Amino acid sequence: MSEATTRPVEDLALHEGPAPPARYRGEAPGLTQRIENYRLRAAVVENAHLARGGAIPDDALGLVSSDALRLGGHPHLIDAQVRTLRGDGPHAPTSLVFLGEDSPQRRFEARIADFVGMEGAVLCQSGWTANVGLLQTIAERGTPVYIDLHAHASLWEGIQVAGADPHPFRHNNIRSLARRIRNHGPGIVIVDAVYSATGSVCPLADVTRLCRDTGCILVVDESHSMGLHGNRGNGLVAEKGLLGEVDYITFSLAKTFVSRGGVVMGPDRVMEFFRFESRQAIFSAAAPLPHDIAGMGAALDLVENDTWRRQRVTQSAAWLRRELGVLGFDTAISQTKIVPLVAGSDLEVLRLLVALEQRGLFGLPFVSPATPVDKGLIRLTVHCDLLAADLERVVDICREARAELGWPLPFAGTQAAAG
Numbered sequence: 001m002s003e004a005t006t007r008p009v010e011d012l013a014l015h016e017g018p019a020p021p022a023r024y025r026g027e028a029p030g031l032t033q034r035i036e037n038y039r040l041r042a043a044v045v046e047n048a049h050l051a052r053g054g055a056i057p058d059d060a061l062g063l064v065s066s067d068a069l070r071l072g073g074h075p076h077l078i079d080a081q082v083r084t085l086r087g088d089g090p091h092a093p094t095s096l097v098f099l100g101e102d103s104p105q106r107r108f109e110a111r112i113a114d115f116v117g118m119e120g121a122v123l124c125q126s127g128w129t130a131n132v133g134l135l136q137t138i139a140e141r142g143t144p145v146y147i148d149l150h151a152h153a154s155l156w157e158g159i160q161v162a163g164a165d166p167h168p169f170r171h172n173n174i175r176s177l178a179r180r181i182r183n184h185g186p187g188i189v190i191v192d193a194v195y196s197a198t199g200s201v202c203p204l205a206d207v208t209r210l211c212r213d214t215g216c217i218l219v220v221d222e223s224h225s226m227g228l229h230g231n232r233g234n235g236l237v238a239e240k241g242l243l244g245e246v247d248y249i250t251f252s253l254a255k256t257f258v259s260r261g262g263v264v265m266g267p268d269r270v271m272e273f274f275r276f277e278s279r280q281a282i283f284s285a286a287a288p289l290p291h292d293i294a295g296m297g298a299a300l301d302l303v304e305n306d307t308w309r310r311q312r313v314t315q316s317a318a319w320l321r322r323e324l325g326v327l328g329f330d331t332a333i334s335q336t337k338i339v340p341l342v343a344g345s346d347l348e349v350l351r352l353l354v355a356l357e358q359r360g361l362f363g364l365p366f367v368s369p370a371t372p373v374d375k376g377l378i379r380l381t382v383h384c385d386l387l388a389a390d391l392e393r394v395v396d397i398c399r400e401a402r403a404e405l406g407w408p409l410p411f412a413g414t415q416a417a418a419g
């Protein structure tokens, strides 16, 4: 791969630099220390090709985007957006609280709620504000909130904003969750359907059963499953037949739906209250504009109609996870389009990143706080346009990278046995 893509690992600043001066402008001493700590951890991300501003070369494989169905730039989306921009007259941004019943926003909300199978929906500025706004709306000071340790940062933020009591439980561990509920009483349980760093899937049937038995309210973030799971792409909760058991579903539209926005879904009564209670609905006017919403609607058309895209992602991801597992990567933690190449320490993540980029494979590096410390990884995201030859190339590159880094390779014959 081209010289420009990577620098030798030895050049990379993973060591401590000179001691910082006593005082930087605008920084109290505590902030200076935090920035120095961040600079060490950020070395991995800073040295990643994409973070340095490089584009993925034409002859390389980019498995970096959450656009798994490859809807970005689809003519159906662009036409819908342009038509709306040209035909609908000027639109000034306004707060959610002021949007009328007949606005494009409210029509999209009705459509998405119907598509997923929930009673009501509210369209928000982002997945982040959807989660923070929801927790701020449904939790109160002192409410016990049980949250999976790997749940998305926006959900933790929501707990903090609400002043509720967080009780984290071990990742995907029902016994740990049950113990916490026993100790602190009924409250709100929060999980992601699919976890963004490793692609692990929540045991939703067990979680819903426990919530029912203990009288807990359940929030599921479907950012990485909406559009990809479920018969119609309507999510993992629907796929598992658990719609009646889940109180709230949220998701980011910045993944499969390639749009700027987020959705909160739940009972109509609470959704109505959300519009008047969540602070970003009242105090932020940066709501999606009609042409944004036209793009979301067009993306939803494609999610509903182009089933082949979803099927291709599922098949390709299953093949890739199996083959990379045979090579020695711990891919069994994922059952989704997210294929994690777990490397370990920040330095190992960086070494693997460089080895892959030099051979023309681009993934996204994840280190603490996005993963537990020393469980850093490169995230590959499978998309529907990958051909069999592309997938084989990914495996070849990963095999060569392991050999270069001196990581154990499979015994001869293992691969054939694994089929």
Ligand SMILES: Cc1ncc(COP(=O)(O)O)c(C=O)c1O
Binding pocket: 126, 127, 128, 129, 131, 152, 154, 192, 196, 221, 223, 224, 251, 252, 253, 254, 261, 262
């Ligand atoms: C699981 C999950 N929830 C919420 C979000 C936040 O969504 P957005 O990027 O739309 O703010 C993300 C995005 O990174 C996510 O991965």
